[in-house]
Every structure is written in structure tokens, then in C-alpha cells.
Amino acid sequence: MDLTLTETIKQMRVLIAEVHELFLGKEKVRVSEVVDALHEAIVNDYDGSSFPNYKSRWNFTVVEYFKPNQIELIKNPKPNWEPICADIIENLVANTYDFQGRQKRRASTATTSTSATSTTNDMSSEAVPVKQVKLAEIDKDRIKNMYASMDKSKMWKLSTGKLVEEQMQKLALSKDHEHLAHSLVLNVQDHCWQEYFTDSELDEIKYYKAIELPVLPSNVQVLLDDLKTTANSNLYNKVTQEIHASTSDEKWVQDAYNTCFRLIQSGVFPLSSDITEQAIGKRMWSCLDACFDFSNIRCIT
Structure with a gap:
């Protein structure tokens, strides 16, 4: 041992x-x-x-x-380990756990930099240890050149005058491990951005041209509100105890929750380096495919 x-x-x-x-x-x-x-x-x-x-x-x-x-x-x-699973999931979400895991290398650098990369554990005090990809020097040069080639006049200027891409560049160049900023992606829920933007600036980014989603059907909203207020220790039993018609919205919600329970119980997390971004995306978001089964919309993936 x-x-x-x-x-x-x-x-x-x-x-x-x-x-x-x-x-x-x-x-x-x-x-x-x-x-x-x-x-x-x-x-x-x-x-x-x-x-x-x-x-x-x-x-x-x-x-x-x-x-x-x-x-x-x-x-x-x-x-009964299900309530414990539910609470662990909530903790992981609260600590911004990287459910996506190791990202697939970009095609432009796959043949030149993959052999130079290595993995390490991010031992942040705020999150569960997660394997992250350490950048090779060639990756760092690519990221530096990508940001350097940007036209400053076309950058996103916030109401405060701050340029979004400039702040993203600062963060991207400060990281030794893969981060979404290296792919020009800004996730406002990532706490690291609080060092580069104020709360009002993050809100401005978050709500810029935000898509207004349609109101949920009342039966679905009532069910989700009920589950949201259910204690974690009772969540699994609450989800599984009801019997819903296979064509109902409630059955879809129930299946989506059960898929999450199954992912945790089956040992999928933490992700190993051989699980691709596409594979985990398929497992995590398969509920979206089933959402349209009994509608006029045909979902093809």
C-alpha cells in the first residue's frame, strides 16, 4: 500500500x-x-x-x-450512496470543477507539440485536483502570436473603455497550463477573471446580445423548482420515486438527472487523458438529443 x-x-x-x-x-x-x-x-x-x-x-x-x-x-x-453522490456533484459544481477535463489538442499543433506536453495536478485550494495539460514552448509561442496579430481597433471595448481581448491576453500569457483563454474563450463563471474585470464589466460581457430563452412550460418549471429546493440527501429518491409517462416532459427531466447520477457513480470522473472532448460532450449533453423525441423537431447528431 x-x-x-x-x-x-x-x-x-x-x-x-x-x-x-x-x-x-x-x-x-x-x-x-x-x-x-x-x-x-x-x-x-x-x-x-x-x-x-x-x-x-x-x-x-x-x-x-x-x-x-x-x-x-x-x-x-x-x-445508500446516491445522496452522497448528489452532494459531491454540488460541491464540484460550486468549486468550478473542470468537467470537460483534458481538451483535445488543436489540429494545427497536434503533430508538433503533443509530444512535448505533460500533465500535472492543479492543487488549487478551491477545487478538486484535476489533471491539466501543461503547455509546451511551441504552444506558448503560438498563443503569444495569436494575440499579437489582433487588430486593436477591432477589439471589444467595454463601456469602461477596457479592451476585452487585452485582458484575455494578459491572463492567457500568465498560464503555464491549458486554459480556455488560449482558444479565445472567456467563461465569465471562471473566478480567475475577477482579477481582470470588475463585477459590472463581467455582467456587461455576460449579457451582451444575450439570447432570451422561451419560458419553460409550467409543469417543467414547477418540477425543476421542486427539485432545486430538495435537500441533497433526498434528491436521488425524489427524482426516482415518481412514475411519468414516457412521452412527458417530466420523464425527460427525470432521465436527465439519472444520467448525471450514473456518470458520477460509474467512475467517469475524474477524466483520464484518453477521454476526448467529443466523447465527454456526448455523455454530458446526451439529454439534449432526447429532448426532441416527441416534438416536431428532428434532432440529428
Whole structure:
């Protein structure tokens, strides 16, 4: 067992010890009861590893911890990990987790720079460790030339007089790892832009020529509002307990949620370097294809 895994299990044992007193005096305890008591700790301690492996480590450590404590552990019914999955997903989203993962290299540099790239872990205190592509010198030169070739008179000038592309250039050239700015993409939800734009400037960018979406059907809006206010620990059960007609909007919403649950439980995240941008896009957004199944619109992908 490697040192990292050993330290991880030690930390798990410390967390289990904190809830152990809840079961003192009992002859029998269900593993599911222990997992429920550890719910918050398991969510907060998630390290970005394969979820099935993470879950297995917790189950193993709980069983091993209680062995010498003269408490009989009952393994059935099995722990319900769905609420924990839901909370972990929410934490990842709140911490702007890079669900897209390693981006596919651009065709113009694929043959010249791929061999020079390497991956490293971004150990930001605000996010789960995620593998990012480290830029080769040829990539940095390409990015520098791309921004240098821009016509300043055609740049986007905000109401404050600030040029958007100039700020993007500053950020792009400061990064040693792949970032959306290297592809001329500005995601206003990325917290790093707060160092280059004020809140009002980011709002101006966000709402510039924003497309006004149609109002959702009332039945869908009611369902989404209901799910939005549902506690994370109850979300999975709330989504799956209802039976909807296969042609209904509610069934589509239910399937979309279940797809997200499945992605997390199956160990798709964190993404490995051999998963392409197209592949993860297909998995993440397949719900859009099904959205038009019972409409007059034919969706072809």
C-alpha cells in the first residue's frame, strides 16, 4: 500500500472515530447507519478519485475500524450512496470543477507539440485536483502570436473603455497550463477573471446580445423548482420515486438527472487523458438529443 493511500485511510479512520461514540453500547450496527452518520465527512473529504474506488475505500475502512470494537456489523441493507453522490456533484459544481477535463489538442499543433506536453495536478485550494495539460514552448509561442496579430481597433471595448481581448491576453500569457483563454474563450463563471474585470464589466460581457430563452412550460418549471429546493440527501429518491409517462416532459427531466447520477457513480470522473472532448460532450449533453423525441423537431447528431 503506497504512502498516499495509507495517509488517506488514516484520515478516514480519524473521521470514523468522530462518529464512533454514536454507536457505543450497541451490539449490532448496520454499515448503512455508519455511512449515513459520515455523510458530511465523506462529501467534504472527496479527493477527486474514481468514485467507485472512493466508495470502496470508505466501506472497507468502516468494516476494518469496527472489527476490534466488539460490535457486529450488519452489511444489509447496503448503504445508500446516491445522496452522497448528489452532494459531491454540488460541491464540484460550486468549486468550478473542470468537467470537460483534458481538451483535445488543436489540429494545427497536434503533430508538433503533443509530444512535448505533460500533465500535472492543479492543487488549487478551491477545487478538486484535476489533471491539466501543461503547455509546451511551441504552444506558448503560438498563443503569444495569436494575440499579437489582433487588430486593436477591432477589439471589444467595454463601456469602461477596457479592451476585452487585452485582458484575455494578459491572463492567457500568465498560464503555464491549458486554459480556455488560449482558444479565445472567456467563461465569465471562471473566478480567475475577477482579477481582470470588475463585477459590472463581467455582467456587461455576460449579457451582451444575450439570447432570451422561451419560458419553460409550467409543469417543467414547477418540477425543476421542486427539485432545486430538495435537500441533497433526498434528491436521488425524489427524482426516482415518481412514475411519468414516457412521452412527458417530466420523464425527460427525470432521465436527465439519472444520467448525471450514473456518470458520477460509474467512475467517469475524474477524466483520464484518453477521454476526448467529443466523447465527454456526448455523455454530458446526451439529454439534449432526447429532448426532441416527441416534438416536431428532428434532432440529428
